[in-house]
Amino acid sequence: MSASKAVATSSSSSSCSDDEFSSFRGKTTRQASKAEASSSSSSSSSSSCCSYHAFLSFRGKDVRKTFADHLYVALTQAGIHTFRDDDEIERGENIEQELKKAIQQSKVAVIVFSPDYASSRWCLNELLKINEVRKAGVMHILPIFYHVDPHAVRWQTGSFMEAFVRHEEQLKVEIDKVERWRAALKEVADLGGEVLKDQYEASFIQNVVKLVGNKLDRKLLHVASHLVGIDDRVLK
Secondary structure (H helix, E strand, C coil): CCCCCCCCCCCCCCCCCCCCCCCCCCCCCCCCCCHHHHHHHHHHHHCCCCCCEEEECCCCHCCCCHHHHHHHHHHHHCCCEEEEEHCCCCCCCCHHHHHHHHCCCCCEEEEECCCCCCCCCHHHHHHHHHHHHHCCCCCCEEEEEECHHHHHHHHHHHHHHHHHHHHHHHHHHHHHHHHHHHHHHHHHCCCCCCCCCCHHHHHHHHHHHHHHHCCCHHHCCCCCCCCCCCCCCCCC
8 A cells, every 4th residue: 555654653644544534524615706616616626636646545554565555656657646645745744634635636546445444444534535526526436355355345244344333333423424434335336446356466456557547637637846755756
């Protein structure tokens, strides 16, 4: 999801630590005139999707040093500038806000659903934000079902059901949030995706890279000049 550098603590990252962040509420734009509003909307849409080709979301305890890392390397070697928390967020920065911003600034979200994905509230809140941006029409999502059946994700059975039983017990006063997690899982799983099954991971990853590339319109991509550590990954 090479050994990863620590970001702030091992429990706070885009790899879905168990910490919880609040639902994101987008900034509202004041309208002055119809022309100005149209221009502002166009500019906002462009800037919100222009810094990264892909945002990689995964459960760190499941796949950080294995599948997710191999996928990240393959994406970057293919010239697909990919956000992964331990490479992009500098120590001391506000991780929650940086993750939200990175999601908004990505054109494709690659979500690796692994067996323990739903056990992390961080993962589930991250999924909510990704799905929100998708429904706004500015992001594509590519679900990856890694050693998990899409049916288990869609209907929260198996390990996903066990995770939600725990969430419901621990968040009795926030059942509405649990229901939004459930709805987001179903909506994203309904999009279809790639299922590993018994395939070789190397060839499976290459196919994922190809699919991500197909979803990108690289002519529209603009990488902000202030981002650090990306010179070797930016498309020339």
